[in-house]
Amino acid sequence: MYAARPSSPDRITSLHNPRIKDVLRLQEKSAERRRQGLTLVEGYRELTNARQAGWAVATLFVCAELAGDELNQELLAPAQLVPRSYEFLPVSAAVFAKLAVRERSDGVLAVLRTPQYTLASLSLPPNPLVLVLEAVEKPGNLGAILRTADAAPAHAVLVGDPRTDLYNPNVIRASLGGIFTVPTVAAPMAEVLAFLKEKGIRTFAAALADGAKAYTDASFTGPTALVLGTEADGLTPATRAACDETVIIPMRGVLDSLNVSVAAAVLTFEAVRQRG
Incomplete structure (x- = not known):
């Protein structure tokens, strides 16, 4: 040691x-x-x-x-x-x-x-805005999302079933220190979803899905969790089904999706805008 x-x-x-x-x-x-x-x-x-x-x-x-x-x-x-x-x-x-x-x-x-943060130790305000990432695997993406969470700000980042070490030096570097300023917890995805439900936090799954609501038409003014998956696979069917609503960022060009860190920034700043 x-x-x-x-x-x-x-x-x-x-x-x-x-x-x-x-x-x-x-x-x-x-x-x-x-x-x-x-x-x-x-x-x-x-x-x-x-x-x-x-x-x-x-x-x-x-x-x-x-x-x-x-x-x-x-x-x-x-x-x-x-x-x-x-x-x-x-x-x-x-x-x-x-x-x-x-x-x-x-x-x-x-x-x-490294501190040992847990869901049980997480302290949130009465009307929280939380980012949830399922199975994030690229340190650069996680770091960029932490920068967004600090800038907006969001009150916490919850990483379900992570495929990368939260304290990978590349995460810390990409976050520009956001890992230190935003409470960040890794836990099994099922536990993350159960925690949000227990706290009365409405979950919004970001997904390319028929019937999804344009993100600008959703209401993020109450306790809100924005739930995003990997770029390759998106959210798992079980996670999507467990969320309260599904939202989409409409794509106007040829490509059908954004980098997950960019999508997180778009959704987070829209939520902050709605909250005034």
């Missing part, structure tokens, strides 16, 4: 350092992230969002050459001046290049402890 290893005051310059190998395993293996309850975030802005949302930092890697003067003053201050509750490891530019996945990185990468 990460926290069991002692902190080193020396700058890491070797790609073979065990701490660097630890990070690479977290980047590449969802099973390792789940086992340790850890994930990665790259970038000072995203790290700030995570800390403001209460996520705990286990280890912070900083490359002084990339961080710039202002960040260096804040991040590289002696520990006796800026007490740290996490392990701090400076690294060389060559080592950080191995860790970084972004272009023009600012030299900041953190190992975070």
